[in-house]
Amino acid sequence: MKTLKYEEVYRQEYRDLAEARASRGEFLNRTYNYQRLHSALGYRPPVEFEQVQSRRQTGESALACVL
Numbered sequence: 502m503k504t505l506k507y508e509e510v511y512r513q514e515y516r517d518l519a520e521a522r523a524s525r526g527e528f529l530n531r532t533y534n535y536q537r538l539h540s541a542l543g544y545r546p547p548v549e550f551e552q553v554q555s556r557r558q559t560g561e562s563a564l565a566c567v568l
Contacts (some may be wrong), residue, residue: 508532 515521
């Protein structure tokens, strides 16, 4: 929440609450999910972490079919 406030909310002026909510959603999708590194995810953005996990699961299920 601190990052959202400092990097988005405090740097913008909004006409109304609807615009603020839309801006928050864009920020989360653009910055937080694709660029911001998360220590709990091995210092990767969530999208990259999910791609790696998906590849691992696909590889594991392919290996299980071979066995």
